[in-house]
Amino acid sequence: MAQEDVFKKIVAHCKEYGFVFPSSDIYDGLGAVYDYGQNGVELKNNIKQYWWQSMVLLHDNIVGIDSAIFMHPTIWKASGHVDAFNDPLIDNRDSKKRYRADVLIEDQIAKYEEKADKEVAKGRKRFKEAFDEAQFRATNPRVLDYMAKRDALHERFAAALEANDLEELRQIIIDEEIVCPISGTRNWTDVRQFNLMFATEMGSTADGASKIYLRPETAQGIFVNYLNVQKTGRMKLPFGIAQIGKAFRNEIVARQFIFRMREFEQMEMQFFVKPGTELQWFETWKKTRMAWHQALGFGQENYRFHDHEKLAHYANAAADIEFKMPFGFKEVEGVHSRTNFDLSQHAKFSGRKIEYFDPETNESYTPYVIETSIGVDRMFLSVMCHSYEEQTLEGGETRVVLHLPAALAPTKLAVLPLVKKDGLPEKAREIVNDLKFHFNTQYDEKDSIGKRYRRQDAVGTPYCVTVDHDTLTDDCVTLRDRDTMEQQRVRIDSLRALLEDKVSLTSLLRRGAQIG
Ligand code: GAP
Numbered sequence: 323m324a325q326e327d328v329f330k331k332i333v334a335h336c337k338e339y340g341f342v343f344p345s346s347d348i349y350d351g352l353g354a355v356y357d358y359g360q361n362g363v364e365l366k367n368n369i370k371q372y373w374w375q376s377m378v379l380l381h382d383n384i385v386g387i388d389s390a391i392f393m394h395p396t397i398w399k400a401s402g403h404v405d406a407f408n409d410p411l412i413d414n415r416d417s418k419k420r421y422r423a424d425v426l427i428e429d430q431i432a433k434y435e436e437k438a439d440k441e442v443a444k445g446r447k448r449f450k451e452a453f454d455e456a457q458f459r460a461t462n463p464r465v466l467d468y469m470a471k472r473d474a475l476h477e478r479f480a481a482a483l484e485a486n487d488l489e490e491l492r493q494i495i496i497d498e499e500i501v502c503p504i505s506g507t508r509n510w511t512d513v514r515q516f517n518l519m520f521a522t523e524m525g526s527t528a529d530g531a532s533k534i535y536l537r538p539e540t541a542q543g544i545f546v547n548y549l550n551v552q553k554t555g556r557m558k559l560p561f562g563i564a565q566i567g568k569a570f571r572n573e574i575v576a577r578q579f580i581f582r583m584r585e586f587e588q589m590e591m592q593f594f595v596k597p598g599t600e601l602q603w604f605e606t607w608k609k610t611r612m613a614w615h616q617a618l619g620f621g622q623e624n625y626r627f628h629d630h631e632k633l634a635h636y637a638n639a640a641a642d643i644e645f646k647m648p649f650g651f652k653e654v655e656g657v658h659s660r661t662n663f664d665l666s667q668h669a670k671f672s673g674r675k676i677e678y679f680d681p682e683t684n685e686s687y688t689p690y691v692i693e694t695s696i697g698v699d700r701m702f703l704s705v706m707c708h709s710y711e712e713q714t715l716e717g718g719e720t721r722v723v724l725h726l727p728a729a730l731a732p733t734k735l736a737v738l739p740l741v742k743k744d745g746l747p748e749k750a751r752e753i754v755n756d757l758k759f760h761f762n763t764q765y766d767e768k769d770s771i772g773k774r775y776r777r778q779d780a781v782g783t784p785y786c787v788t789v790d791h792d793t794l795t796d797d798c799v800t801l802r803d804r805d806t807m808e809q810q811r812v813r814i815d816s817l818r819a820l821l822e823d824k825v826s827l828t829s830l831l832r833r834g835a836q837i838g
Contacts, residue, residue, distance in 0.1 A: 323648065323712075325648040326648070326649075328468065328648050328659060328710070329578075329579075329648040329649060329707070329802055330587050331710070331712070332648070332706055332707055333512075333515070333579050333824075335706075335710060335722065335780070336362070336579075336706065339361060339780055339781050340359035340360040340361045340362065340781075341358070341359055341361050341362035341365065341706070342356050342357070342358055342359065342362050342579075342580060342702075343356065343358075343359055343415065344356060344357075345357050346571075346662055349807070350814070353442050353547075353584070354573055354577075354582065354583050354584045355584055355604055356579075356580050356583060356699075357586050359730075361732040361733075361781050362702070362732075362822070363711060364732030364733070364762065365701075365702060365705070365726070365730055365731070365732050365782075366587075366698060366702055368729065368731075368732075369698060369701050369702060369705065369730060370566050370587075370589065371827060372614075372729065372730065372827055372830060373566070373589045373614075373696065373829070374564065374589075374713065375827055375831055376614055376831055376834055376835075377562070377564045378564055378836065380831060381562065383557070383558075383560065383561040383562060384561065384562035384563070384566060384591065384593075385551060385555055385557070385561075385562075385564070385565055386549065386563070386564045386566075387544065387547055387563055387564075387565050387571075387740070388565065388566075388567065389540070389543025389544070389546075389547060389565060389567070391536060391537050391538060391567070391568060391570075392524065392534055392536075392537075392544070393535075393542065393546070394542055394546075395532060395533060395534050396536075396541070396671050396672075397668070397671075398519065398545060398672065399510055399543050399671065400664075400667040400668050400671035401542050401545075401664060401667060401668075402635075402636075402667070403519055403535075403539060404517075404519070407517055407518050407519055407538060408421040408515035408516055408517050408518065409422050409424070409516050409518060409573075409574060409575075410422065410424055410488055410489060410492075410509050410513045410514070410515060410516075411423065411513065411514055411515070411516045412426070412490055412492065412495065412511060412512070412513045412514075413510070413511040414504070414505055414507065414509060414510060414511075415504035415507075415509040415510070415567075416502065416505035416507045416509050417502050417504035417507075419504050419505075420537050420575070421574075421575055422487075422574060422575045423491045423492065423495060423504075423513045424479075424483065424491070425575055426480050426495055426500050427475070427494055427495065427498070427500075428479075429553060430475065430498050430500055431472055431475055431479070432478055432650050434468045434469070434471050434472035434475070435468075435472060436650075436784045437468045438459075438465045438468040438469055438759060439473075439617050440466045440573065440692045440722055441462060441465045441468070441538050442455060442458060442459065442462075442465065445458045445462065453615065454721070456783060465517070468801070475494070475498065476631075476632045478490075478494060479491075479494060480631035480632060482494060482561050483631065483632040484631070484632050484832060486517070487553065488512070488513040488514070489512075489513070491513045492510060492512060495508075495510060496508065496510065497830070502784075506616040509763055513626060517571050517572075518534065518538060518571045518573065519535045519536070519538050519570075519571070519572065520536040520570050520571075520572050520584075521533050521534070521535050521536075522534060522535075522536065523761050523793050529685070533606060533673035536570035536816060537568075537569055537570065538569055538570060538571050539569050539588060539590070539695070540566070540567045540568075540569055540588045540590045541592060541664070541693060541695065542664070543565060543567070543588050544563045544565055544590065544592045545592065545664040545665060545691075546668055547563065547630060547688075548563070548592075548594065548665060548672070548676060549666055549676055551563055552594075552678065556676060557766055558681075559594055559595060559596055559678055559680065559689060560594060560595040560596070560599070560603065561593070561594055561628050562591050562592060562593040562594065563591070563592050564589070564591040565589075565590055565591075566587065566588070566589045566590075566698070567587065567588065568588075569586055569587070569588050570584065570585050570586075570587075571584060572584060572585075578647075578649060579703065580699060580700070580703050581647070581652065581699075581703055582697040583699055586699045587697070587698035587699060588695060588696070588697055588698065588699070589692045589695075589696050589697075589698055590693065590694070590695045590696075591693070591695075592660075592691050592692075592693050592695070593607065593691065593692040593694075594678070594689035594690070594691055595690050595691070595692060596680070596687075596689070596690070597662065597687060597688075597689070597690045598658050598690075599690075600638070600639075600661070600690040600691075600692060601638070601659060603659075604639045604657065604659040604692050607657050607692050607694055608627065608641055608643075608657050610838045611643060611655060611657055611694050611696075611838060612625065612627070612643060613835075613837035613838030614834045614838070615654075615655075615832075616837055617831075617833040617834035617837055618705070618727050618730075618830070618832055619709045619727065620645075620704075623646075624645060624646040624708065625643060625644065625645055625646075626643075626651060627641045627642070627643060627644070628641065628642040628644050628651075628653065629641045630642070633667040634658075634660075635663075636661055636663030636664070637659055637660055637661065637663075638659050638661055639657050639658070639659040640656065640657070640658045640659065641656070641657050642654075642655065642656050642657075643655040643656075643696075645704040645708075647704060647707050648707055649705065652700075653700075654696060654697065654700045654701055655694065655695065655696035655697075655701075656693070656694075656695045656696075656836055657679075657692070657693070657694050657695075658692070658693045658695070659690070659691075659693075660690075660691045660692070660693050661691070661797060662688040662689065662690050662691070664691065665667035665688050665691070666688050669688070669694075676688065679690075683786065688775070705726065705727075705730060707723070708725075709713055709724045709725045709726045709782060710722070710724055711724075711725060721776055721780075722776075722779065723779040723780065723782075723804065723805070724779070724780065724781060724782030725785070725805055726806070727780070727830065728824050728825045729826060729829070729830045730764065730780075731782045731783060731784050731825070732781060732782065732783075733747065733763070733764045733778070733781065733782075733783045734761040734762050734763065734783070734784060734785065734821065734825040735757060735760050735761065735762075735763045735764070735783070735784075735785045735786070735787065735817075735821060735825070736764045736765075736766050736774070736778045736783050736785075736786045736787075737750045737751075737753050737754050737757075737763060737764070737766075737786075737787050737789065738750065738765075738771060738774050738775075738786055738787065738788050738789065739766050739767055739788075739789045739792070740788055740789060740790040742767050744794075744813075745794060746789050746790070746791070746794075747767055748791070749793055749794060750765060750789040751765060751787070753799070753814060753817070755785065756818075757817065757818060760818055760822055761821070761822065761825050761826065764783070766778070771788060774786070775802065776806070777802055783804060784803070784804045784805075784824070784825060785801060785803065785804065785821060785825075786801075786802045786804075787799040787800065787801050787802070787812075787817065788800040788802070793814075797813060797814050797815070798811050798812060798813050798814065799811075799812060799814055799817070801817070801820070813816045
């Protein structure tokens with residue numbers, strides 16, 4: 323099945339099984355805004371817990387905060403967002419559709435890669451066991467041609483971004499013969515900058531309302547609380563402040579479902595370090611964050627680092643962690659070395675001294691910052707994309723199964739009475755009422771047992787137990803594994819011990835710590 327079709331199925335599955343709904347659905351939705359349903363909110367909360375615990379619980383020098391969405395408007399002047407939080411936009415005169423010029427070019431770069439990959443796939447089919455991918459890539463003229471085109475375009479694009487040259491961005495689009503996906507024409511306008519912040523007003527006009535912004539990142543709430551936390555927590559460098567919260571961006575090209583939203587959630591951590599040590603910490607955090615992702619077991623080959631060509635003026639290193647989505651490798655998280663830019667700017671604009679007194683050297687300085695910034699929704703999407711599978715079983719029957727990591731699954735255990743009589747529902751409820759104090763346990767008695775298994779597979783429940791007539795006498799149930807569909811007879815009083823470690827975050831956190 324084409325990857326595009328797989329993605330459409332995942333989007334439909336998210337709606338059908340209560341993971342993600344379009345916002346304001348009965349009013350036909352609101353562009354690039356989504357609501358999480360009964361299963362989605364559980365999965366999302368588990369992702370947030372996994373992140374929070376790995377940051378705050380496992381590091382004794384990282385603490386959390388929860389700052390307000392509304393902040394003093396000068397913050398966004400100081401941070402540079404008022405003047406420079408822009409996207410380069412281009413319009414197609416025929417379709418009247420607006421696009422991000424940089425995204426059009428990035429897609430073109432990806433197309434060259436896809437073409438090269440297709441040649442590799444053809445080679446693999448042709449040469450079968452004798453196929454040597456590395457040699458093929460190094461010698462096949464078509465692959466070499468596509469990769470040369472990709473590299474040349476990449477270099478030209480990076481130079482245009484570096485120079486902030488909007489005319490050159492347009493020229494690249496013309497030279498590459500990029501067409502509007504709607505009209506199919508190359509009738510492009512000039513490229514213009516567009517600020518992404520949402521503005522609103524605080525206070526009544528009579529009081530003199532002031533223009534404020536919905537925060538476009540949670541990070542600034544951390545920077546402006548640096549002094550509060552450092553002093554009240556008597557924190558010593560290096561230390562970090564973590565936060566999970568909503569962010570808002572007026573994305574013009576909002577697409578790919580919850581990949582690019584106008585209202586989304588971020589999990590950000592600012593790690594304050596002594597100047598001069600930042601690049602070492604940058605490497606440490608890259609490794610730690612990659613380990614966090616890989617502990618989920620989605621396969622190392624599905625992740626890669628992408629080092630930034632164009633560094634923001636305040637950064638001295640930046641890398642993205644990309645995950646292989648059905649529409650290609652895409653950024654899920656950024657790790658940025660932001661120097662002392664933000665704290666210095668806030669010191670300048672607020673008139674406060676924002677420094678750290680180092681008791682070891684007896685000097686005061688402005689700490690440098692390593693930031694790790696991940697979108698909850700993008701993480702959610704990567705988990706869904708990797709977990710979704712349409713399986714053909716022996717006998718030709720099919721099932722849709724979500725292979726969610728057990729610790730992230732909305733429901734850990736479904737308890738199913740074989741029939742709705744003979745005391746089986748009561749026995750099943752007894753089990754639920756005991757285990758629900760330990761992990762998310764659901765009771766389900768509707769439809770045949772086969773249909774109930776399928777329903778649980780489709781929402782990613784890792785374990786089901788069936789209560790049958792024998793249960794009433796032997797106190798045993800049939801435990802079914804979602805992925806292998808294997809069944810075993812186990813004692814009811816052993817269920818908690820059998821499952822708790824498998825479905826709790828603990829083993830996931832341990833795995834992440836070991837890889838890191
Ligand atoms: N404080 C740094 C910062 O905000 P960013 O690269 O703009 O950096 C960080 O955003 C992460 O937030 C991204 O890697 C992505 O996961 C998520 N993100 C950014 N814009 C988003 C959007 N419009 N919709 C969903 N997630 C978004």
